[in-house]
Amino acid sequence: MIRLLFIFCFFFSAIYLKAQTWSIKDCIEYALKNNIDLKKNTIEQHIKKKDIEINKKxxxxxxxxxxSSTFSFGQQQDVFGNNRRNDNLNSSTSISSEFTLFSHRxxxxxxxxxxYETEASFYNGENLKQQLSIKIIEHYLSIxxxxxxxxxxxxxxxxxxxxxxKVEKSQKVGVSSKKELKESEAEFIKENFNYTKAKLETKRSIQQLTQTLQIEFSDKFEVIPINNEIDINLINNEEIFYKIIENNPSIEQSKVNINIEKINKEIIKTKQYPKLSLSAGVGTFYFNSFVNKSTSKSFFTQNVDNFTQQLAxxxxxxIYNKGIIKTQLEQSDLNRQYAEDSYKLQVITVEQEIQNIFLNMELFYETYLASKKLVESSKIAYEYGVISFEAGISTIYDLNILRNNLKQAESELIKAKYSYSFNQELLNVYLGK
Structure with missing residues (x-):
C-alpha cells in the first residue's frame, strides 16, 4: 500500500507540474529550488565548510x-649454538599523544x-543561479x-x-481566372505550412523550457504572457553599469581564485622550514614464557612493574628535496598569473556583455518604434488593398504582397518587443532582482 501510495503521489505531482500554468517567476523559483546542478553546488559548499572544520581541528x-599481542611457537638457537623451545606470549599496550608546536603556521x-575555496564555491553557485535564470528567461520569452x-x-x-x-467560387462562374485560382491556392498552402511550422516552433520552445526546468515535456504546459508594452523605454545605463560589475559573482569568484593561488604558494613555502612536534605517551608490556614458567610473573604484576612514560x-x-619545492613555487607563480589574467578577462567579458545589453536595448527600442509605425501603415495599405481587390481593381497577387508585408511588420514588432524585454530581464538578473 505504501509503495502504491508513493507511485500515485509521484505521478500526481508529475501531472500537476505538466498541467499547471507557469509564470516567469514560477519557472525561476522552481529551477533555483530543484535544479540538480544547484543541489550539487550546495552539497559542495557543505563539503568545503567541513574542510574548514577539519583544518581547525x-x-x-x-x-x-x-x-600488540604476539604468540611465538618453535625452537630458537642461542649464541652458544644450543637449540631450545621459545614458546611465549608477548604483549605491549600504550597510549600516546602528539601535538604540533611549530609548522610555520x-x-x-x-x-x-x-x-577561500568555500567562498569560491558560493560564488560559483551564484553564477550558476544567474546563468540558469537567464536561460529560463530566454526560453520563456521564446515561447x-x-x-x-x-x-x-x-x-x-x-x-x-x-x-x-472565394476565388474558387468566382472562378466557377467565370469571374476569376484560373491563374488567380492557382495563386490563391498556392498562398493558402504556403500559409498553412507557415502555421504548421510556427506550431512546431512553439512546441520546441516549450520543450527547451521544460528541459531547463528538468521536468517532463507536456503539450498541456502553459505560460502566462507578460505585459511588456508599457516597459518599452530607454534607461540610463551609467547608473547601473558599475553596480553590475561590482556585484557580479563570476568576477568575485575570479578574485577569490587569485587569493587561493597566493595562499597555495604560502603553503608550499612551509615545506622549506623545520617542523617541531611534541609527543607523550604511557605504556607497559607483558611477557609469558610457555616453556619456563618459573620466570613468568603474573599479568598485573608485570604491567605494574613495566609501566613506562615517554616525552619526546x-x-x-x-635539507634536500631534489628541487621539487623550487619547481612547485615556480608553478604556483604561473597559477597565480593565470588566475589574475582570468580575472581581467572575466571583467572584460562581463563589461562587454553589459555594453551589448545596453546597445541591444537601444537597438530594439528603435526597432520597436519603427515597427509600430510600419504595422500601422501596412494595415492601412492592406485595408485599401482589400477594397481594391473586392472592386476588381487589383489582383490576388497584389493583395498577397500587402498581406505578407503586414505579416512581416507584425512579426518584426513582436520580435523587437520581446527582444527588448529579454535584455531588460537580463539586466534585472545581473542586478540580482
Whole structure:
C-alpha cells in the first residue's frame, strides 16, 4: 500500500507540474529550488565548510591507543649454538599523544585556503543561479514570441483559406481566372505550412523550457504572457553599469581564485622550514614464557612493574628535496598569473556583455518604434488593398504582397518587443532582482 501510495503521489505531482500554468517567476523559483546542478553546488559548499572544520581541528593534539599481542611457537638457537623451545606470549599496550608546536603556521594557512575555496564555491553557485535564470528567461520569452507568431500565421492561414474559397467560387462562374485560382491556392498552402511550422516552433520552445526546468515535456504546459508594452523605454545605463560589475559573482569568484593561488604558494613555502612536534605517551608490556614458567610473573604484576612514560620532541629539518619545492613555487607563480589574467578577462567579458545589453536595448527600442509605425501603415495599405481587390481593381497577387508585408511588420514588432524585454530581464538578473 505504501509503495502504491508513493507511485500515485509521484505521478500526481508529475501531472500537476505538466498541467499547471507557469509564470516567469514560477519557472525561476522552481529551477533555483530543484535544479540538480544547484543541489550539487550546495552539497559542495557543505563539503568545503567541513574542510574548514577539519583544518581547525588540526590545532588539537591527537591521542591514540594501541595494543600488540604476539604468540611465538618453535625452537630458537642461542649464541652458544644450543637449540631450545621459545614458546611465549608477548604483549605491549600504550597510549600516546602528539601535538604540533611549530609548522610555520601551516594549519592557519590551510584554514585560510579552505575558507577561500568555500567562498569560491558560493560564488560559483551564484553564477550558476544567474546563468540558469537567464536561460529560463530566454526560453520563456521564446515561447511567448512563437505563440504570437503562431497566432499571426493562423490568422493568415484562415484568411488565405477564405480568399482561396472565394476565388474558387468566382472562378466557377467565370469571374476569376484560373491563374488567380492557382495563386490563391498556392498562398493558402504556403500559409498553412507557415502555421504548421510556427506550431512546431512553439512546441520546441516549450520543450527547451521544460528541459531547463528538468521536468517532463507536456503539450498541456502553459505560460502566462507578460505585459511588456508599457516597459518599452530607454534607461540610463551609467547608473547601473558599475553596480553590475561590482556585484557580479563570476568576477568575485575570479578574485577569490587569485587569493587561493597566493595562499597555495604560502603553503608550499612551509615545506622549506623545520617542523617541531611534541609527543607523550604511557605504556607497559607483558611477557609469558610457555616453556619456563618459573620466570613468568603474573599479568598485573608485570604491567605494574613495566609501566613506562615517554616525552619526546620531534624535529624535522628539510635539507634536500631534489628541487621539487623550487619547481612547485615556480608553478604556483604561473597559477597565480593565470588566475589574475582570468580575472581581467572575466571583467572584460562581463563589461562587454553589459555594453551589448545596453546597445541591444537601444537597438530594439528603435526597432520597436519603427515597427509600430510600419504595422500601422501596412494595415492601412492592406485595408485599401482589400477594397481594391473586392472592386476588381487589383489582383490576388497584389493583395498577397500587402498581406505578407503586414505579416512581416507584425512579426518584426513582436520580435523587437520581446527582444527588448529579454535584455531588460537580463539586466534585472545581473542586478540580482
Amino acid at each position: 588540526e590545532r588539537l593534539p591527537s591521542v591514540s591507543a594501541s595494543n 601551516l594549519i592557519d594557512k590551510n584554514i585560510k585556503k579552505s575558507t 511567448l514570441v512563437n505563440k504570437e507568431i503562431e497566432k499571426i500565421n493562423y490568422n493568415n492561414m484562415i484568411y488565405a483559406k477564405e480568399i482561396f474559397e 620532541f620531534n624535529l624535522t629539518i628539510p
